[in-house]
Amino acid sequence: MRSCSLIAPAKINLYLEIIGDRSDGFHELVMILQSISLADRVDIKPSDTQKICIYCDHPHVPEDETNLAYRAAQLMCRVFPDVHANYGGVSIRIAKNIPVAAGLAGGSGNAAAVLVGINLIWNLGLTQPELEELAAELGSDIPFCVSGGTAIATGRGEKLDSLANLDNIWLVLAKYDNIGVSTPWAYKTYRQQYSDSYIADAAGIKSRTAKINSSPLVNAIVNKNAKEIGKLIDNDLEKVVLPEYPQVAKLKSAFAAQDILGTMMSGSGPTVFALCDSEAQAIAVKERVKTQINDSQLRFWVTKLVSHGIQIKSQT
Secondary structure: OOOEEEEEEEEEEEEEEEEEEOOOOOEEEEEEEEEEEEEEEEEEEEOOOOOEEEEEOOOOOOOOOOOHHHHHHHHHHHHOHHHHHHHOOEEEEEEOOOOOOOOOOHHHHHHHHHHHHHHHHOOOOOOHHHHHHHHHOOOOOHHHHHHOOEEEEEEOOOEEEEOOOOOOOEEEEEEEOOOOOOHHHHHHHHHHHHHHHOOOOHHHHHHHHHHHHHOHHHHHHHOOOHHHHHHHOEEOOHHHHHHHOHHHHHHHHHHHOOOOOEEEEOOOOOOEEEEEOOHHHHHHHHHHHHHHHOOOOEEEEEEEEOOOOOEEEEEO
């Protein structure tokens, strides 16, 4: 195999709970992560040198070592130096469909695609768990982006337990082009305001983490009860982001006023999504909210939940 093209889905959070601090500076989290059909395309092929070259059609995506996709290729070169020396470097081209800095793991998905793609073109034969282990070295949500679907994520987000896949629910995503929320800021601010509620002892953290498995939301997911899922979605970071960004709060309120299953900010934002019963309903909700807010900076996407992570589109 000389090259491959991969599809890298975005992800949303259906649940995000902050439990406490970790010794590594991150937070102990309990999340339910979900892949969606909105996706980037990542093309990977050998380069003429030992170098890593990266290109992207979005002006705000870096084309250097600060890009997570670049760092994923760099990691593979470092872990498998003999194979790198044999095959040479790689050229990575990213076609962006996922909005940038939106809390949808676009960059993480691109990195996951690079890990999967290099595994293929270098004939490494790595298993999915092995790829996820490598992915955890790059970022907390990259292991999920490799496997995708529906999963409980614990620890700092890298420990995954798969759930019954949801693929029959549509959603509308909305994001202001002129608003970005810093993930480190969101977590730091949450710590400043709510650390008095953190669980500090290991036994307490373990007990709180385990509760998600028997929670009403997980039960609703297992039973594919879309109405209950919509009622039970929750995100702790809304407590600090929505007061700081009134436009995002207004957007969520506009969605909540519609006939939908439920609405929530994804991750640290600023993207807000509305879960819907059908594609037709999602399109109608998008049009009503678009008309109501009438802001040229506000963009919408109609998409659906999917049961997969990185997919191979083609290979040669």
